[in-house]
Amino acid sequence: MxxxxxxxxxxxxxxxxxxxxxxxxxxxxxxxxxxxxxxxxxxxxxxxxxxxxxxxxxxxxxxxxxxxxxxxxxxxxxxxxxxxxxxxxxxxxxxxxxxxxxxxxxxxxxxxxxxxxxxxxxxxxxxxxxxxxxxxxxxxxxxxxxxxxxxxxxxxxxxxxxxxxxxxxxxxxxxxxxxxxxxxxxxxxxxxxxxxxxxxxxxxxxVQRQLVAGQLQNLFLLRGLHETTLGEFFRLHPEVVHGAFKTTNFLYEPFLNWIEHDGTCEDVAINPDLLVRREDGFYDIYDLKTALVDKQNVTKGGRKRRRFIDYVEEGVAQLANYREYFTYPENAKFAREKYQIEVNAPNLVLVVGNWDNSDSDEVFQACRRYPDVKIIDYDTLCHLFLGATADKRQ
Structure with a gap:
């Protein structure tokens, strides 16, 4: 068949x-x-x-x-x-x-x-x-x-x-x-x-929350899984985002046209995975990559030259592009009118990797170049959703 x-x-x-x-x-x-x-x-x-x-x-x-x-x-x-x-x-x-x-x-x-x-x-x-x-x-x-x-x-x-x-x-x-x-x-x-x-x-x-978290772990540990499949799971289970990121509201994949830019932008729009509301009412920007099951580490190099592997660097660059979008007043106005959102000094959050390949010290060192970027792995996200501490790794 x-x-x-x-x-x-x-x-x-x-x-x-x-x-x-x-x-x-x-x-x-x-x-x-x-x-x-x-x-x-x-x-x-x-x-x-x-x-x-x-x-x-x-x-x-x-x-x-x-x-x-x-x-x-x-x-x-x-x-x-x-x-x-x-x-x-x-x-x-x-x-x-x-x-x-x-x-x-x-x-x-x-x-x-x-x-x-x-x-x-x-x-x-x-x-x-x-x-x-x-x-x-x-x-x-x-x-x-x-x-x-x-x-x-x-x-x-x-x-x-x-x-x-x-x-x-x-x-x-x-x-x-x-x-x-x-x-x-x-x-x-x-x-x-x-x-x-x-x-x-x-x-x-x-028990319901344990089932949701377990099935998310089941998904992200699949080799070669498409980012869109993971994103769809989050869309169908908004309680994961609400719980893990302590938010009252978020937008999944908003489509935001470039109304204003510096003349070098060739894209029609940005399409971030998540815009997550903070306590002050402004929104942070999140991007969902994969758990990189085939990679031994999300970073490379020794301590003084610690940096992310290319796949993660691309995610950080994408977040920076999303942030730039909101620096133009006409873009900010468009987002406010279409989705009733405002972005001001956003935190940039990349969800990528898992406990096997994301050493917290090495990730912290690689983030030194990006003080406004936060990296969260999928296992930690699941434990944040469950209300557990992320320090149970041994």
Whole structure:
């Protein structure tokens, strides 16, 4: 089956399913444990791996407002699951034909308390299958493999001192030779059960926040993920921005035409990722890059020449360009009239990197050239959202 056909057929099944469940919920016919809330996903991510297709549901929403569809490509299914490499694995569990698992943590370490320092979502699952001293993906697939479905599972991956955690609401993996009839049979079997599928059932708002943070960590640790996919997650989950940056209001991707400039500008407009309101009513400027999972460090050079790698430097330069836009009175007037925003001496914030490649001392040293620029990595952002301290790194 072609990947586009897989995307079309599977997304159609899920949209139809959630539309029906949304009606049931509105009419009070959707049953769930007392004191719990049933929440819908709002993103669906399809990944084309070598020989395999995956479909993953993401996001948390009180109402079903549709599924934002995103595509991704990965070198192999084993790198997708292990989050580190694509070597032939020593799996904890091998699937020969088909399988379904629910509520299980597949882990390469028994020290889940240590993992929870970075990934608090680990605390949400109780059952764990542990494989220590192995290598590669925790799941393996036999020659006759057809499909597997994972609901509310976690994958805890370890390489040397580095941790990864994949927080799964629903993940379907199929062999790419599946046909339309085969997919239909899978969904008829899966959806035919009385239980609710692909939805969160949470007891408290704190758990909901852990789920949101865990799924954001799941996303930004995907190798090669597009910046637009990360940006879409923030758009669909404004509570992350409100909580992490302590703001009452922000704008996502405002389109601001260059009305006035020095004559050298060839761009039509600026399109910053976020404009975030400060306590004084003015707005700061934020740019969302990626977590740079493939990079060992976001800086380079020794202490006295510490500077950022080119990708980060480009982000800083982009922020400076956004700041320049607001120095021209006609541009500032346009922004005020179109979006009711004012920018004055803005802080410039670049979200980039993760705990593995962002040493706080080195980042501070590299920022010496840019006193009005702040660098925040994605793991720290998640912990700011959860209200945790960012100093739990060891």
């Amino acid at each position: 072609l990947f586009d056909k897989f995307v079309e057929q599977v997304s159609g099944y899920w949209r139809q399913y959630f539309s029906a469940k949304s009606l049931e919920k509105d009419k009070g016919r959707l049953t769930f444990p007392e004191g719990h809330e049933v929440l819908f996903p709002n993103m669906i991510l399809f990944t084309n791996c070598s020989g395999y297709y995956t479909c993953e549901l993401l996001g948390v929403s009180e109402k079903y407002t549709g599924l934002t569809l995103k595509r991704h490509s990965e070198k192999s299914i084993y790198r997708y699951l292990s989050q580190f490499d694509d070597d032939e694995p020593d799996p904890i569990f091998r699937i020969d034909e088909f399988s379904r698992s629910a509520g299980i943590t597949f882990s390469q370490t028994s020290d889940l308390d240590k993992v929870a320092e970075r990934f608090p979502c680990v605390e949400l699952t109780k059952s764990a299958l542990v494989r220590e001293n192995g290598s590669g993906s925790l799941l393996g697939f036999g020659e006759r493999f057809q499909y597997c479905i994972l609901d509310e599972c976690l994958f805890v991956n370890v390489r040397e001192e580095y941790y990864r955690c994949k927080n799964v609401l629903h993940l379907m993996i199929v062999k790419n030779n599946v046909n339309s009839g085969g997919l239909e049979n899978i969904f008829k079997f899966y959806m035919g059960e009385k239980e609710v599928h692909g939805m969160h059932c949470v007891p408290t708002e704190d």
